[in-house]
Amino acid sequence: MKTLVGSNLERVLAEGHFAVTAEVGPPRGPEAEVVKKKAGILRGVADAYNVTDNQTAVVRMSSIAASKILLQEGLEPVMQIVCRDRNRIAIQSDLLGAWALGMRNVLCLSGDHQSAGAGGKLNGHPGAKNVYDIDSIQLISVVKGLRDEAVQDGGDSISSAAPFFIGAAWTPLGPPEKFRTIRLAKKINAGADFIQTQAVYDIKRFSEAVRRAEDMGLAEKTAILAGIIIPRSAGMLRYMNNNVPGIEVPDELIGRMKDAADPHEEGIKITLELIDAARNLSGIKGVHLQAIEAEGLLPDVIKAAGLLPRPHVY
């Protein structure tokens, strides 16, 4: 079977397995141990692990460094790159460096604006000068250029190609909803090999969006992984529904969490239902699981979903 890059994630998808990715947030400090500890918890339960790039515009250990630590621990990273902090020169330089260090999957994102500051929970750096030299779709093209043509965005060649398996995000239910499928198409045409979606709770509306993507022939040109964030309380679901753009939580789910005698159990139950629903959608090739600041929940959830063992031990 022909693969572009040969990363574990690419191979799992190419062989037709239902893929599992999970998120590993780097620490707000320099401790490799924190990353190693998370790696220890998550080893073997997913095909690749997203390493966030200063998410919510809060300074954390760099995604390159944390990705390298994961690699050393035997986990395959999906290194996230945002356009907020680096221009095209720095991004391409970091991509070459990341490839040299062994990274093979990247996820190309615009990035949370610097005013986000962890949703107001931390100071962050709202006075920072942002970059946004290129946008996420242009970033995909840049990575594709380094891979397929061994050429930089400016036209200069690089000494040898840097083949990455290229990922992008999709917010299917964000307004303007009709345009979101076109934007997905732009990402795929630019070179996105896989897509991780914004967290899905409204499976009915999500299925309709996936159907639209299938109708446009997009689902076969890329591998769409449904994003799922394990709900931990009714309050968390309500917060996400009201404050996180693109996340739509049906009242019914909020009600279930509110009425549950054990919200923890109910959250897991909902997660398993969502995974199951995603598996039954022909246009969906995997799930991207997040347990924000509670990575320890993931192994049991993935096991209960019947997704273990993973097809390859990386």
Add this chain to the structure above:
Amino acid sequence: MIFAEWKPIAELIEKLKPYKKVLLAGCATCVAECAAGGEKEVETLAPLLRMALQKQGHTVEIVTATLDKQCEWEFVEQLAEQAAEVDAIMSVACGIGVQALAERFDPKPVYPGVNTSALTIREEAGLWAGRCAACGDCVLGETFGYCPIARCAKSLLNGPCGGTRKSGKCEVNEDVDCIWNLIVERAYERGQIESLAEPKRTKNWSNSGHGGPKRVIREDLRQ
């Protein structure tokens, strides 16, 4: 118009307190339109500064003048006499005016009285909003007349990020439209959504400040 707003009074009096006599210089163009540095604002600010300085025990004489334009040398020249009689100048024009005075009246210290922050339109009484970022490579012809450089928090060129709120507003400010939401709406209204499906390549920012200090020569005007 070039938009500016007063710096905090405390910051201004810190600058002015060492002097005996100061010229407060306004500009009747953009900064008058945005009610920061026109004649009216100059005549309002001068007594405020006098009082604030007095309160801290500094007696500073403040004289005033408002030019038609602080960004044109022939108007700047009108200040020559007054400038000669003061110890320092505070300009409430945009940064262009401040620098014109600083250059013409060197070595007289010239201080900015306002922060110049954007190129705006007055949307309604008391409400100004950014419209242009002077990026040097205008895309308005492809974005249905809405500027994604000045009006998208991330200056995106290929459509909205995932941060569009349910209300169609920007994740950064719930009172500000997601400009890509409006661009897309207008494209649908005009039956031209396909034009937004075309990828926009990386932008050339070099014709803006990113290319180094701007300097333009028009040979046809140099005879």
